[in-house]
Amino acid sequence: MPDGIYHIPLRLPWSTPSNVNVYLIEDDDGYVMIDCGVNGSEYLDLLNGHLNEIGIRFNDIKLLIGTHMHLDHIGLSGSLRELDIPLALYENSIEYLNEYNDWSVRFKDLIRMAKSESAPADFIDDLKSITTPMYAGKLTRPDVLLTEGKITSLKRKINVLFTPGHDYSEISLHDEHSRIIFSGDHILPRITPFIPVQNEDSNLLKGFLDSLDKVHAVDHDIIAPGHGNIISTPHKRIEQMKLHHQRRSDKILEFLKKNDLTGWELTNQLFPRKLDSLNLRLAFQETLAHLHLLRSNNDISRNSTNGIKKWSLKD
Numbered sequence: 164m165p166d167g168i169y170h171i172p173l174r175l176p177w178s179t180p181s182n183v184n185v186y187l188i189e190d191d192d193g194y195v196m197i198d199c200g201v202n203g204s205e206y207l208d209l210l211n212g213h214l215n216e217i218g219i220r221f222n223d224i225k226l227l228i229g230t231h232m233h234l235d236h237i238g239l240s241g242s243l244r245e246l247d248i249p250l251a252l253y254e255n256s257i258e259y260l261n262e263y264n265d266w267s268v269r270f271k272d273l274i275r276m277a278k279s280e281s282a283p284a285d286f287i288d289d290l291k292s293i294t295t296p297m298y299a300g301k302l303t304r305p306d307v308l309l310t311e312g313k314i315t316s317l318k319r320k321i322n323v324l325f326t327p328g329h330d331y332s333e334i335s336l337h338d339e340h341s342r343i344i345f346s347g348d349h350i351l352p353r354i355t356p357f358i359p360v361q362n363e364d365s366n367l368l369k370g371f372l373d374s375l376d377k378v379h380a381v382d383h384d385i386i387a388p389g390h391g392n393i394i395s396t397p398h399k400r401i402e403q404m405k406l407h408h409q410r411r412s413d414k415i416l417e418f419l420k421k422n423d424l425t426g427w428e429l430t431n432q433l434f435p436r437k438l439d440s441l442n443l444r445l446a447f448q449e450t451l452a453h454l455h456l457l458r459s460n461n462d463i464s465r466n467s468t469n470g471i472k473k474w475s476l477k478d
Contacts, residue, residue: 165274165341165474173200174187175235176298181392183235186345187217188338191318197229197345198335198389201238202300221246226307226316229348230389231330232256232263234299236268241300246457251314253325256305256332263302266295272362276451280426286447289440290366297362302418309334318439324378328371329356342384346395349374352391355404362449366459368452372408375401402414412453419463426451 164170164181167189186197193280200206212222214456214467220244228251229237240250262269274290307316308320309323326349329335349371358368378386386394394400404455411433417426418432427447434446454474457463 164387165343167342168219168338168343169217169219171210171217173206173210173213175201176180176203176206178259180235182390184387184389185213185389186387188217188319190203190320193223194219194322195317195319196224196227197241198236198347198425199231199239199243201235201298202241203239203298204242205237209240216326218276220475224248224253224305227251228309228334228336229256229305230335230345230349231459232259232302232334233330233348234296236389237302238298238300240302243368244306251309252305252308253323253332253334254308257308259331260302260304263299264295267295272450273345276336276360276363277427277447280447280451282427282447286427286443288394290444292372324381326371326378328358328374331361331367333374333375336410337381337383342382344378344381344385344396345387346378347389350378350386350394350397350400350404352394352400355407357445357449358452359448360455364409366452368408368456369459372405372435374457375405391418408453409419411449415450415457416462419476423466423468423475425471425473426454429474 165259169187171185175183183198183200185199187194200210227240227243227248229240244250260356270290270293274287277287277290311323311325314321314323324335324337324339326335329348333347333349335347335349358371379398383397386397388394414433415429420430422432430447430450436448458465462477463474464477465472
């Protein structure tokens with residue numbers, strides 16, 4: 164990384180992804196930290212050890228910025244705030260505090276949608292059994308609410324880009340001096356990030372694709388992602404991710420040319436191999452994300468026949 168920017172690959176308590184990238188950017192009177200890992204004294208000690216190796220103490224950190232409200236990126240924020248490190252999140256984060264702290268709230272609407280998409284009882288029971296992980300910690304109203312544009316409390320010119328998709332509150336950070344975009348999970352080097360569906364009206368995939376265009380238009384050289392290695396050809400990577408989603412939408416349209424299908428039936432056609440419960444939940448939400456995008460584009464509609472709701476091509 165360029166002078167004044169440090170990268171810490173902080174271990175996570177699961178195998179994939181095994182690390183989250185924590186970054187520190189030097190400002191005139193301290194450091195800005197981007198993301199911080201999961202909650203737990205073990206992970207606070209790990210972070211402290213990494214900081215000691217590069218000669219930085221917790222009281223050198225003037226601001227912690229969370230790229231989005233996922234536990235592997237801000238779970239440790241409560242412990243760091245107890246050390247007088249203020250937490251900054253995007254301004255809409257206050258709308259989602261309950262969902263972060265209570266996963267039964269987060270999945271309530273998804274359970275309702277799963278029933279309407281003919282998902283089986285065991286899948287719905289699995290959704291009902293999800294509890295809030297200890298690694299999330301407890302999140303209260305952030306100390307700083309960010310808006311798009313330059314972070315005015317910093318001397319260094321770091322710009323906030325609102326890039327929703329993987330999360331409603333996701334931001335990317337453009338450091339003009341280094342020409343680096345810190346992308347959180349918005350742009351990753353090897354996989355496309357999971358796009359959730361919160362309720363019947365959500366269309367995060369559209370937001371995600373629009374956000375890719377926003378980042379593409381910014382003058383930058385590399386992307387420093389939340390997981391994995393530096394992306395040295397960022398514009399090419401953005402085009403790859405857009406193509407991935409276009410192909411998936413095209414595949415759904417091909418399936419619907421043959422038959423009207425429920426969201427659950429489409430999930431099984433798009434992801435035919437056997438998946439564990441976590442990946443099956445992600446696949447189901449990803450399928451719904453594409454269906455909501457296609458409906459917003461007026462390509463498909465959802466109709467009820469004999470009490471069963473199915474998706475079909477528009478006439």
